[in-house]
Amino acid sequence: MKSNYKDQLNVLIKLRSKIIRPLLFLTITPYFFFIGVIAFKPEMFSPLIFDTNISLGIFLGLVLILLIFIITLIYVYLANKFIEPQISAIKNNE
């Protein structure tokens, strides 16, 4: 019983980091890429895209806002679907 309990906890911790790490990466890298371009090579954001009046910087900025929201949605979805059942299993075992 006790070892089973510990196994379940380990499964939970591994599951959580499997979900959290890629999402964390997906949050931090694009943001620092965005900030990095502004700091080191701002002219990279100037060109207008697809024959419109929307610059690459504004386009990517708006995409980044959307991405941030989507990341939170993905996490809530994954956490409710995979993490919660694992927590319930531990609770029932207790």
Place this chain on the structure above:
Amino acid sequence: MNKLILSILLFSNLSLATDGNGGNNHISIIMFILFVSVTLFITYWASKRSSTADGFYTAGGNISGLQNGLAISGDFMSAASFLGISGLVYLTGFDGLIYSIGFLIGWPIILLLIAEPLRNLGKYSFADVVSFRLNQRPIRILAACGSLSTVILYLIAQMVGAGKLIEILFGLPYYSAVMIVGGLMILYVTFGGMLATTWVQIIKAILLLFGATVIALLVLFQFNFDLNLFLNEATSIHKKGITILSPGGLISDPISAVSLGLALMFGTAGLPHILMRFFTVPNAIQARKSVAYATGFIGYFYLLTFIIGFGAIILISNNPAYLDTSNTLIGGNNMAAIHLADAVGGEILLGFISAVAFATILAVVSGLTLAGASAISHDLYANAFLKGKQSEKNEMLVSKLATILLGILTIYLGIIFQNQNVAFMVGLAFAIAASANFPLLLLSIYWRKLTTRGAVIGGSLGLFSAITFVVLGPVVWVDILGNSSPIFPYKYPALFSMTITFITIWIICTFDKSENGYKEIKKFDSQYFRSQTGIGIDSKTTH
């Protein structure tokens, strides 16, 4: 309470009498009085439910994920960010977007790393979490210092902004504006606690989202919702032309860029009034949901400010009705959204937006005051000085006294900082939150080897260095104190102060071989178990 409404009516009559520029004030004053009446009624209703500590600090823990998401976004959509960011977009175009994204990027961090363990370990304040397995007294004192400095800096910035805004919108003198805001805030918080503060925040968030949506739709309507045409018009009107679509001069050197980026990214996860909101939901599932809702609302709101800023370039930057003699906007660039409301929606929309701006200030300062009061009563008084041996009744009394004290202090500081540049204060608050509050919270949850000694020394150094670097930096040392060159060369300290915090904590904890340290490390496993599963939280929240 009736007396207060009466005095507001009196004040508004006064302002009507002194107001010379048309009737728009009538609508905004009626709307504002409606808002104040409704919120005071809520405060009265909430007062019956806020008599226990749990009711006062966490609204009984019964707020839903959606409600909390709205309240969190309300905390974040301050008048400063509504008017400030749309003003920045109006002035610089693209650079406004850098701030919007910076304020948003903290949310996934909170969601992925902080929200659930915070809910599972804490009760009323984030110091509950940090001191969970560490020595209560020193940790509580440090966390309270971190909370109070963030809260007070934020409050000063909000208050000074409020006074000036209300002066312009309603024609009220600065002093009475500051006193009305301070007075109402004290009423909401002392009588209604977290429940009233949350509902004030929710109502205001809905009103602000609604108002901003209406402005944005009316603007886009004029361009048949064609974003291409819209931006084309803006670049042809703005004097900087096409360059407003690409990075301007907001961030010039890489170190400042990374430093500002870090402060915004991790600062949000160290703001006590935001962290406190996670104790108002019943469990980690709702805490998680509330961040997703909040991120959606805030992200949407920043898209609106972006449209509003560009809309203002097109519709008001050439309209003499909104410009003063030197061809700048009447009341400054931060008035862009307000003038735009008038331009697209006439005096009804102008009145509505003005009232919402006032309501926004009230709601935000209330949330801040509550967080500050809980740091004083729960962390300093109840746990650090009386070591948890006091009665709940006493703690409640202290929290109400602390609210009144903070309210008076805020009014006082609002008055003495009237003519100072306070824009740097929110930046400093974020730097402190990222360099002291956030590292303590993160490491206490995830790092087994964190001991009291390391946390106290590292956290204090982070707090101290963030403040010192800002004071010796270009903004305070040169611009405000008038010295010729800064001692610390960068505007944003977070890169340096965060590094100091993390390295100090790491070194001290690695060499901490004390018996207490050993005991604290041993308690990590059970704390980690609870932070991951939430098992144990029910027994702690029932009294």
